[in-house]
Amino acid sequence: MLIILTLLVPLLGGTAMSFLRFQSGKARAIYVESVVCLTSVMVLSLLLTRTQETLVLYYLIDKLPLAFRLDGPACLFAGLVAVLWPIASLYAFEYMKHEEREHSFLGWYTMSYAATLAVAFSANLFTLYVFYECLTLVTLPLVIHKKDAMSIRAGRKYLTYSITGAALAFVALVAVFFVSGTTDFTLGGVLTAELSSSHEAMLLSVFLLAFIGFGTKAAVFPMHAWLPAASVAPTPVTALLHAVAVVNTGAFAVLRVIYYSFGADFLAGTWAQYAALTLACVTIVFGSSMSVKEQHLKRRLAWSTISNLSYMLMGAALMSPAGMVGSLSHMVMHGVTKITLFYCAGAILVRTGKEYIQDVRGYGKLMPVTCAAFVIAGMSLVGTPPLSGFVSKFNLLTAAGEAGPIGAMAIAALIISAVLTAIYLFTVIGPMYFRPLNADMAHLKDFNRDPNWMMLLPFGLLIAMVIGLGLWGGPLVSFLKDVAAGVTF
DSSP states (O other): OOOHHHHHHHHHHHHGGOOOOOHHHHHHHHHHHHHHHHHHHHHHHHHHHHHOEEEEEEEEEETTTEEEOOOHHHHHHHHHHHHHHHHHHHHHHGGGGGSOOHHHHHHHHHHHHHHHHHHHHHHHHHHHHHHHHHHHHHHHHTTTOOHHHHHHHHHHHHHHHHHHHHHHHHOOOHHHHHHHHOOOOOOOOOOOOOHHHGGHHHHHHHHHHHHHHHHHHHHHSSSOOOHHGGGGGHHHHIIIIISSSSHHHHHHHHHIIIIIIIIHHHHHTTTHHHHHHHHHHHHHHHHHHHHHOOOBBBHHHHHHHHHOOOOOOOOHOSSSHHHHHHHHHHHHHHHHHHHHHHHHHHHHHHHHOOOBGGGTHHHHSSHHHHHHHHHHHHHHHHTTSHHHHHHHHHHHHHHHHHHHHHHHHHHHHHHHHHHHHHHHHHHHHHHHSSOOOOOGGGGGGGGOOOOOOOHHHHHHHHHHHHHHHHTTTTHHHHHHHHHTTTTOO
């Protein structure tokens, strides 16, 4: 029952903020951080005492339960979220002092934690689908938080794409249940050769719909346009959307569909695999190319996210244990790295009001800690050893190399993207340190504009993770190899 309590604490804690009134912003921050930290402690307790027993909450109909289970992928995703959410909340307290309706924002922000964990803990495709939809509903108010024309437009786009993707994914849910009689997650899939033989063409078509549908939250081409638009939201939201919850939910769902519903053996070598891999590779190169072109800092990072999410989808689409390891490892490494980059962009916006790349030149002296964090995270995203990004990209390249001829396209996409990633990040980093401040900021050259400890502490913790996961990533990779091999924990 600890799983249920873990989900109820952030759900009820966030909902209660609609009725609670705090005497000060500090009191509210203590309340929210207490709820979030308690949830994370319970998640980590679940991981330490994990059991793969299935907890059935409710049967919608026979053989279609809402159920939760802690298997390997659930442990990884829930653990990542549990580590990052308290850090994200701490950062949000300082950032949101400069925004309106901070109270409602933190309420929805906390409820989003519950929906994300419910996706992670889902024991079957039906449960995942239900909470995948719930995540859309609780994050929509965050996207439109500013309630200006751009935010409303971004919210409509986010909702339109999410509903469309969910509709495509629902077809897969129905098809899997129709053919197999269950939607339970089983490593190797539930579509046995005997069950699928007479429905192969239909199932392959339905899989591609599921890949695109669930991949919508991972911004796979052509369902990507919502993500750059969502960058108009406050930075804690964009970091939440682009690094922790929503986008990783999309990649996580695709991985579940491939390895735990349809089965990699059923899909490998089919036209559906080639189509999925092609979509992922196209998105990798497309996202990187658009990032080079973009001059707005947060939108450049958003396009970068589109590219990197498809690193995960590409690894999953290789449909091998090594591909699964590469996909899951990049989920962790990218999450830690990208949230750092977004937080740096948010700190620059809050402290100086600047949003465009040409405006941040010379900031290496003006905001030394913020820019140093950006440099380290940027180098990790490029794949520079011994930082965390190198570990996941090495795993992905190794998996692509082992895949034979089909892996050549993946290798080419990764190499092209690596070059473009270096371009779109170092064209930000270079001017930070080797160009003078713009004239309108020159009068501040002798002043330190780094934010206070509520933003600097998250920087320090995240950079420690970026470095630590690079230097000591072996245990994580070993765990992921066990997950891919079906080792029971």
